[in-house]
Amino acid sequence: MKRTFPTEFLYQVFALIIAVIVVHAVYVTVVRPRATEVMAEQTLRIQEEENYTAERSIWVLIRDFEQESCFVLMIWAFSIMGFKATTSLSERALLQRELIPVPDGVRILPEDSREYARTIQALPDRMRGMLLPRVLLSSLERFGSTRNVQDVSSVANTLCESEGERLESELSMIRYIAWAIPSVGFIGTVRGIGDALGQAHRAVDGDIAGVTQSLGTAFNSTFIALLISIVVMFLVHQLQLLQERLVFDTQTYIDHNLIRHMQARD
Numbered sequence: 001m002k003r004t005f006p007t008e009f010l011y012q013v014f015a016l017i018i019a020v021i022v023v024h025a026v027y028v029t030v031v032r033p034r035a036t037e038v039m040a041e042q043t044l045r046i047q048e049e050e051n052y053t054a055e056r057s058i059w060v061l062i063r064d065f066e067q068e069s070c071f072v073l074m075i076w077a078f079s080i081m082g083f084k085a086t087t088s089l090s091e092r093a094l095l096q097r098e099l100i101p102v103p104d105g106v107r108i109l110p111e112d113s114r115e116y117a118r119t120i121q122a123l124p125d126r127m128r129g130m131l132l133p134r135v136l137l138s139s140l141e142r143f144g145s146t147r148n149v150q151d152v153s154s155v156a157n158t159l160c161e162s163e164g165e166r167l168e169s170e171l172s173m174i175r176y177i178a179w180a181i182p183s184v185g186f187i188g189t190v191r192g193i194g195d196a197l198g199q200a201h202r203a204v205d206g207d208i209a210g211v212t213q214s215l216g217t218a219f220n221s222t223f224i225a226l227l228i229s230i231v232v233m234f235l236v237h238q239l240q241l242l243q244e245r246l247v248f249d250t251q252t253y254i255d256h257n258l259i260r261h262m263q264a265r266d
Contacts, residue, residue: 008083012173015079016072023072027063035063066188066221070181074228077177081239084170088242094132095253099123107263113144132250135159139258149262156254164247171240178232185225192218 038057061067100116102108108116117140120133127133135156142155 011083012076012080015083016076019072019075019079023068023075027068031059031068032063035059061220062224064188064221066184066191067224069184070221070225070228073177073181073184074232077174077232078235080174080177081235085239085242088239088246091130091132092246092249094127094130095249098257099133099136100258102257102261106261108143108258108261110144110147110264113140116140117144131160131163131246132253135250135254136258139254143262147264149259149264152262153255153259156259157251160247160251160254163250164244167243167247168240171236174232174236174239178229178236181229181232182222182225185222185229188221188225189218192221 035057038059062071100119102116117137120128120137120140123133128137138159139152139156143149143152146152
């Protein structure tokens, strides 16, 4: 378990760096040049056509720095969730394996627990650190020391509950990102409204182009941020559901494949 945190931390750092580089490159080479072209074309047609109504362009909607930051945060959140989902799916794959082969009708006695524990200890280090092998090994060790099936059930449930709490706490970073995205959008709104108020004297003189552009920045940033936040929160709940099912199915696996075969000597 000591190796997991640095690996995941480094993964998150590099994922953030890559997200910043990729998104900024796309904005510099594609988004902002096209947004400038669209706005120039719309300005020209407004001057030439009296009844022209400018259509909303996706390039103009996402051109500002706040939207760029939101996309960086979105990709970062996706990468973290992908890492955690892959880990959970790898652990779920173990639930399809018979790690302790106990045929129906065969009972596990306290003196047999050490032999079965060796099967778990023989697994590769990466696999042995997953939830199911850890719970199986702890349950067998507890059964060998206490010779009490109820104690085995208690320790298995305690380990599964603590794992569920750990997985829940590790979602805090993703939840922070999901909270930060609309906050960045509101920053864009405040910036746009502030710019619009700073150009109010031009609107009094009849030049409302700067005011409308600043107000567009204000509303576009919030609009994009809220859309991204909806998608991110949906995926967060799906990841949480996946992790909760992993813990529940692990408890069911322990009860069905281990505890029901245990029998303490009278």
